[in-house]
Amino acid sequence: MSQVNISPSDTLGALPRIPSWATSTRAKSEDEIAFQSGAALALLHTVLACAEVPQALLRERLALRAAEANVRMSGRFERIGELRDEVHLLRPGDTPGPAGAIYMQWRRVISRQISLGALSKALPDLPAQDMATWLDMARGSPIRQATAVFATVLAENKSDETVALILADAALSRACGWKHLVPLLALGLRSRDLRCTGSDLHTAIGKATIEAATEAVTMARDLAQRSARLEAARAKLRAKGAEKAVALFLSRDALAPMALNDAMSGRAARRFCQRLVDLGVVRELTGRDTFRIYGV
Template structure:
């Protein structure tokens, strides 16, 4: 497959003047974060970027960041394990719950219903009230990052032991303000524990700086995933197994895939052989380092 002008090799990096500039005034800080988001918007509109997979990967990073914020030890591998082998009725544990919340909020276009599904202990009416209250200029007129910072402040003040809820709602507010259909986890990637206790203009400036750092990571992830997705598409014609096309599409939309998820291949044995073949071809990686209960991803 040829990607022409949208080739992953041409995925533009963040301009160095955005990441290296020293912002001395609030206006400078706001300008740089706006430039970063504008660049990200261009990247997200490229055909070669696997959008669903990018959101999945950033959701994992956001959940990992939330673990750090609350002082827990779980990292990416633990989070993948917490949800990767769940059976009906299983509980994923506290870390898995946070990861599932991020997964659910990115799966579908952002709405109060989707946010309630991600944060079921919050009433839809409360979520809607917060969304409206954090837009002081009314119905989508407030600047995106100040609106997101206001959401972060009000939710964290009410739920100081639940930074994930505050960050999820802040990123949802940001997505709505930017006109994005889906939440893209960003603020969790750039904020530190002490940042959540800030308020007013101090928090507003901190969120602007966090966005620049988070967008830089998001673009690096987009470039990496674009290359890996292109490799998988290149080897796909060599895969003769019945149901291979559906299996490939699953890898292009999920951060981690267990062989048992590849139901289109007909059997667990066939799925394991398929995964091993993809590893041999350099199209996917085994993510756990284990001999059993393996997970794979591009």
């Protein structure tokens, strides 16, 4: 069965690359880190405005990476494959384990535009007034705002790194003028960074931003290419509900065939997913013969 081929230049020409001088985390001085993190955020800002990038899918994949890092910080050992299983194989009425619950928090917080209401839905156990106070107290550059929120929230919620990371990303994203929260800080912070304070924490968050923005831009370029291949395959897809299914794949990190039940029957969904794999536009992500999960 023929695969879908497109030239990388067809989709990647408009997307910037972060230059090597901006990706180095060897910078020691606060001024160097501020300059490099600002450059990395500026280039990511450009990528987040590119129509070629499937923005919802990019946020979903960053949320998965953030959840994996977040889970590791909490002392658990679940990795990406296990997180996907916990969430995407849930049956109606089931609840995920602790790691899956963290992943679901990240997915909820990136699914809506940044607002106090959206954050309250993602973090229902946290008083909205507290969140508003923490976010409104931040001043200065995006890195300084993220640092201030992270430090304050972690000090008041010592056992909950998830809340601190989400709200710090919300402060950073809002300061950058982004409509949606973009998960970044968890991708670059290390467990030891959670114990930093003052200028050490500011430095750690600056370096984490450089690392995470670099990964996000690289991921965006890859997803632009992959999504273009899937878009090009639309003409070959004759199944009923194919348009709705393709739209889901372009906005979700991963899907089990049962997630397509609103568009087609369970049997048709399994055939449709295999068809996309045969065309080379979707990957089977588990390596299993049963309980399979697919993604762009």
